[in-house]
Amino acid sequence: MKLITAIIKPFKLDDVKSALKDAGVVGITVTEVKGFGRQGGHTETYRGTEYQIDFVPKVKLEIVVDDGAADSVVDVVVASAATGKIGDGKVWVTPVEGITRIRTGEQGVDAI
Amino acid sequence: MFAKQSVRTFLPSEGVRDPRSPTRKLKPPMENGDLAWVLASAALVMFMTPGLAFFYGGMDRSRNVLNMLMMNFWCLLVMPLLWVIIGFTLAQSGDGGINNWIGNLDAVFLNDIGIADDNGGAIATIAFLGMFATITPALISGAVADRMKFSAWAIFAPVWMLLVFVPVFRWVYAGWLGDRGSIDFAGGTAIHVNAGIAALAAVMVLGKRKGWPQEGHPPHSMPLVMIGTGILWFGWFGFNAGSALGANGQAAQAFMNTFLAAAAAGLSWCIVEKIRDGHFTNLGAASGIVAGLVAITPAAGFVSGMGPIAIGLIAGVICCFAVGLKSKLGYDDALDVVGVHFVGGLVGSVLIGFFASPDFFGGDFGEGLFYGGNAELLFEQILANVVAIIYSFVVTFGIMYLLKVTIGVRVDEETETTGLDLAEHSENAYHESAA
Numbered sequence: 001m002k003l004i005t006a007i008i009k010p011f012k013l014d015d016v017k018s019a020l021k022d023a024g025v026v027g028i029t030v031t032e033v034k035g036f037g038r039q040g041g042h043t044e045t046y047r048g049t050e051y052q053i054d055f056v057p058k059v060k061l062e063i064v065v066d067d068g069a070a071d072s073v074v075d076v077v078v079a080s081a082a083t084g085k086i087g088d089g090k091v092w093v094t095p096v097e098g099i100t101r102i103r104t105g106e107q108g109v110d111a112i
Numbered sequence: 113m114f115a116k117q118s119v120r121t122f123l124p125s126e127g128v129r130d131p132r133s134p135t136r137k138l139k140p141p142m143e144n145g146d147l148a149w150v151l152a153s154a155a156l157v158m159f160m161t162p163g164l165a166f167f168y169g170g171m172d173r174s175r176n177v178l179n180m181l182m183m184n185f186w187c188l189l190v191m192p193l194l195w196v197i198i199g200f201t202l203a204q205s206g207d208g209g210i211n212n213w214i215g216n217l218d219a220v221f222l223n224d225i226g227i228a229d230d231n232g233g234a235i236a237t238i239a240f241l242g243m244f245a246t247i248t249p250a251l252i253s254g255a256v257a258d259r260m261k262f263s264a265w266a267i268f269a270p271v272w273m274l275l276v277f278v279p280v281f282r283w284v285y286a287g288w289l290g291d292r293g294s295i296d297f298a299g300g301t302a303i304h305v306n307a308g309i310a311a312l313a314a315v316m317v318l319g320k321r322k323g324w325p326q327e328g329h330p331p332h333s334m335p336l337v338m339i340g341t342g343i344l345w346f347g348w349f350g351f352n353a354g355s356a357l358g359a360n361g362q363a364a365q366a367f368m369n370t371f372l373a374a375a376a377a378g379l380s381w382c383i384v385e386k387i388r389d390g391h392f393t394n395l396g397a398a399s400g401i402v403a404g405l406v407a408i409t410p411a412a413g414f415v416s417g418m419g420p421i422a423i424g425l426i427a428g429v430i431c432c433f434a435v436g437l438k439s440k441l442g443y444d445d446a447l448d449v450v451g452v453h454f455v456g457g458l459v460g461s462v463l464i465g466f467f468a469s470p471d472f473f474g475g476d477f478g479e480g481l482f483y484g485g486n487a488e489l490l491f492e493q494i495l496a497n498v499v500a501i502i503y504s505f506v507v508t509f510g511i512m513y514l515l516k517v518t519i520g521v522r523v524d525e526e527t528e529t530t531g532l533d534l535a536e537h538s539e540n541a542y543h544e545s546a547a
Contacts, residue, residue, distance in 0.1 A: 044330050046395050047435050047448065048388065051330045 001096040001112065002070040006061045007035065007089040008081040013059050019080035020063070025073060026112070029062040039087035056087060064096055066109055142233025146358040150236045153354020156347045157243035161188050161250050163343030167398070168254040170336030171447050173329050175531025176258050177336075177541045183253035183265050190270050191246040196222050199245055200238050203278045204286055212288040214279060240354060244281075248303045249273050254447035255311035259321050259528050262536045264521040268511060272310065276507050280306045280500050293489065294496035295468070295477050297366065298355035300410020300461040301500050308454025309501045310508035311445060317512035318521055320444035322528055334394050341398040345374055348405045352412035362473055366412035369420035370405065376424025377404020377431075384432040396432070403431035403452050407460030414464055415480075416472040423467060427459045461497055465490025 008016055013030065020028060034055035041054040065073050070093055077091050101111040142150070165184035169177045191199075201219035205211075219225060225234050249269040256265070283289040284302040296302055331337055352370040356363035381400025382392050407427030408420055415423065435451030438444065445451065468480035468489060478492075479485030515521050522528075527535040534540055 045385075045389050045391060045393065046330050047399060048385065048432075049328060051328055053330075 001099060001109065002065055002067055003094045003096050004063045004065060004070060004073055004091060006077045006091040007058050008061065009083065009087060009089060010057055010059045012081045016061065016077055016080045019076050023073065023076045025063055031060045033058050033060045058089060064099055064112055066112060140230030140233055142231045147232055147236055149359035149363060150240050150354060150357060153350035154240040154243055156350025157354065160344055160347035160351060161247045163340050163347055164247060164250055166336050167340030167344060168447050170333040170340060171331040172257050174332040174542055175533055177332065178537050178539045179262060179532035180253060180257055182262060182537055184250045186266060187246050187250040187269055191273055192242055194270050194273060195242040195245045199274060199278055203281050214282055237357060244299060244303060245273055245277060248277050248307050251307035251449055251453055252311045252314055255315050255445045255449040256318055257446035259522050260318060261521055261523050264515050264519060268515060271511055272508060275511065276310060276504050277306065280504060284496065289496045289499060292492050293478060294492035295414055295464060296410045296461065297413035298352045298409045300457040301497050304406045304409060304453040304457025305461065305497050306500050306504045308450050308457055310504045311449035312443060313505045313508040314512050315443050315445050317509060317516055324444045325439045331395065337398055338394055341401055345401055345405060352409060356413055362413045365416055369408050369412045369415060372420040373404040373408035373424035374401045376421045377401060377407065377428030380425045380428030381432045384429055399452060400428040403427045403456040406453055406456035409457065410461040411464045411467065414477060415467045416469045419467040419469065423460055423463050426463065427456050430459055431456050458497055461493050465493045
């Protein structure tokens with residue numbers, strides 16, 4: 001099994017969620033995060049003083065999938081989250097050692 | 113020539129000074145209409161202390177917002193009691209001689225002040241004035257934000273009210289400064305210049321925040337700031353128009369002046385920011401509004417026509433630039449109490465020397481330079497403010513210094529970094545689930 005982690009622009013969440021559902025993904029976890037890559041932050045001005053805000057708000061998605069599905073799910077995320085402008089985010093894949101469904105005790109692929 | 117502002121005593125039998133004319137007294141019993149307006153105004157002014165709390169709190173960091181609110185609400189808890197026990201009598205009782213400097217104890221615990229003879233006028237006015245005694249020390253909280261020990265504030269605020277607010281109030285309204293002829297309708301000198309310069313003294317003893325001025329933090333909640341601003345403007349109608357101590361023409365004009373000066377100052381501040389920084393900002397509008405309200409406070413019952421608009425426009429511009437002084441001069445006035453209240457109050461108080469229009473009011477206070485007067489009124493305005501500034505600065509510095517060398521006035525470094533709300537109050541304003 002694989003854990004797919006994606007950092008995306010917050011306003012793209014609906015698009016990505018719909019695309020994932022259409023692709024057959026049954027569960028995702030979403031967290032509000034902040035960070036920066038090459039995008040850099042922005043400035044805000046209060047009483048004439050500029051404040052440099054380095055971090056940019058993003059949304060993190062975590063999806064556990066079967067090994068075979070990982071590549072196509074990554075493609076779905078990339079396609080639905082992209083705007084072509086700087087700050088679109090990143091997706092990465094890590095292995096999952098084990099997974100259990102809490103209600104039934106099912107493990108492994110049956111728990112996805 | 114103009115009449116000197118006479119001493120205003122407040123025992124019910126003698127009557128309170130008629131704000132339309134420094135030499136006339138209002139005769140008890142207070143008429144129903146006047147009483148209703150004074151009571152309503154007292155409630156409006158009370159609302160300003162929470163309004164101030166939100167105004168400052170929104171500008172502050174989220175980890176310190178509850179500390180800011182607590183400093184202000186503490187004033188609401190302590191000052192009313194202190195005012196009726198001893199503050200009022202020192203501020204208003206007695207007449208002449210030593211009482212030109214400080215009152216006697218005739219009205220301690222509101223002794224002998226009933227409602228039977230004057231339709232409640234005395235009680236209503238004492239309550240009204242008590243709201244001023246509450247908010248004036250609270251103004252200082254904005255300057256000492258983010259680093260003052262609450263136990264030190266808890267002592268500082270009431271001590272300051274008695275040792276600084278009361279004497280200056282006395283000199284302006286029932287003592288030697290008013291006697292000389294300076295005028296201050298609702299407390300430009302007595303409240304804003306007073307608290308504003310006290311804020312400077314306080315932060316000079318307290319010291320700069322860690323990392324200031326390099327590290328800065330933007331307001332954590334601009335919506336809260338705007339809520340506070342709205343409440344302050346609303347309440348200020350009571351602060352200014354209520355200071356007419358009656359439902360009369362002067363109150364109506366003071367109301368209008370409050371309306372116009374706030375709008376004009378908010379506008380001019382916004383325009384300066386747009387030209388200088390490139391945007392119209394909420395904080396600029398809010399700050400301008402407050403600067404205008406501060407500036408019109410001393411002048412509210414003495415100016416008319418386009419005077420309040422001019423005062424607002426001028427105050428907005430001057431204060432917009434004044435708030436930048438702190439980093440140049442090196443004092444960490446966290447939320448710009450000095451730049452807005454001290455400077456705004458001074459501007460308004462001095463502009464009285466130009467814009468006072470006694471003919472409009474049928475009053476016999478001095479004429480401003482633009483209304484046919486000579487420079488006498490202007491001189492008295494400047495003198496009154498200089499006196500208040502020196503006294504307030506020195507005594508405030510002394511109070512803070514004494515606290516510093518006894519119980520200490522600053523939180524420890526770790527608390528300053530992680531925030532005061534949890535350490536000082538065991539409270540957390542926002543329980544956020546996400547990062």
